[in-house]
Amino acid sequence: MGADKLLALADVRAPRGFGALPTGWRWASLESVCVGIFDCPHSTPQLTESGPFVVRTQDIITGVLNLKSAARVSRETYAERIQRAEPTRGDLLYSREGTYFGIAAEVPVGVEVCLGQRMVLIRPDSRQVNYRFLRYWLNSPIMAAHIHGYRDGSVAQRLNLPTIRALPVLIPSMAEQESIARILGVLDDKVEVNERIASMAESLCQSIFSEQSWEVRTSVEEISALRKEQVVPATLAEEAVAHYSLPAFDSGAMPEITEPGSIKSAKFAIRQPSVLLSKLNPSIPRVWNVYPDREIPALASTEFLVLEPQNGVSAAELWAVLSQPGLFGNLAANATGTSKSHQRVRPAEVMTSMVVDPRGIGNARGQVRALADRVMQARNESRTLATLRDTLLPQLMSGKLRVRDAEQIVEDAV
Secondary structure (H helix, E strand, O other), X not given: OOHHHHHHHHOOOOXXXXXXXXXXXXXXXXXXXXXXXXXXXXXXXXEEEEEEEEEOHHHHOOOOOOOOOOEEEOHHHHXXXXXXXOOOOOOEEEEOEOOOOOOEEEOOOOOOEEEOOOEEEEEEXXXXXXXXXXXXXXXXXXXXXXXXXXXXXXXXXXXXXXXXXXXXXXXXXXXXXXXXXXXXXXXXXXXXXXXXXXXXXXXXXXXXXXXXXXXOEEEHHXXXXXXXXXXXXHHOOOOOEEEEOHHHHHOOOOOEEEOXXXXXXXXXEEOOOEEEEEOEOOOOOOEEEEOOOOOOOEEEOOOEEEEEEOOOOOHHHHHHHHOOHHHHXXXXXXXXXXXXXXOEOOHHHHHOOEEEOHHHOXXXXXXXXXXXXXXXXXXXXXXXXXXXXXXXXXXXXXXXXXXXXXXHHHHHHO
16 A cells, blocks of 8 residues: 555544444545545536436435436547546446535446536445445445535535545445445345336326326316415424425435424425425426325425315326426426526416316326325335435444344345
8 A cells, every 4th residue: 555545544534423343344544445536527518418428416316326317418528528537337426516415326337427517436446345335335324424524615515525535434344345235235226126116107197197198188276276384393393304305306205304403494384195396497397296194294395386186186196297298398488597507487387387187087097096106105115225224324334233133134124
């Protein structure tokens, strides 16, 4: 190991709360266990309709690269943006700035990707650290709390490159790393299967109520009511609330279960099955079919419109007609805002929009409701599995829970 890496190793600052490590485990700086850490080109790439993918921070907010949301660049732009390093299998994509930062995702097999702005490429040294183990470590609650103290920037939160290079990494033996990655991967694989099921069911709902298939129309205000009841979370006596926010939607369409005191501004109350429609940036459709849990309060970001179905229409049917591309095309064309990234739709524009009338479709309505139930089942199971993963992860990473015990817990869950 070179002198620079030895120096980096000596300067490792472990996260708070760690005591003695299990025998054979050690701390290392991220830089000391990597072949390289490469910053992105500091330029905005020109996007194209086809070509290699360019990865932005919003494309990896779940810890997995979402190719459906990723943009593309020309072959020439791709060549320019990989001059420092070409992302390949075993590398990690890491967000260093913005709303979603401090998140790592793997480079998929056989996919050409380059770095967008605010991204870093991490190339682990396979002799020292398993790349999947490293992804779990970087995305762990342990590291989320750790990097909070290093944020640099009052508006756009960011991590600078020296801070990233000095991030602490817990290094068990390679066998232990591989076992931890495998166990957590079982849970992630099931979550991924559930998401594919949910996405397929949603696509079927949309196709059943397709604008091209049905001529009968009605206004949004005829089949839904706009609810505006606001709640100040800090005044609630409950220990937890379900927070339906834009980041929660983008990271898997499941609400964040959190303490009400952690939410600083007023939110809309969700009292019954509803559809949330984002007012922000209608070019990115965000329509959320919500069935609030009776056990805890459900609160929605004020960036959403809270639409309760009425006049014999179910929440599933309302969701299916509101998620049609034609509606969002019209809303985007009439949105207000100073820039494309800060456009908003007016509530009145939504309520007077014409959509397919579910009441005129007959037998297809039952199909949509059944599919919506399947979506909810898949995502509820995923939330349970993700909670289990997030519970096991710090225990495994600290050595408090050993692999053989975690294997039995996971086997019982899946």
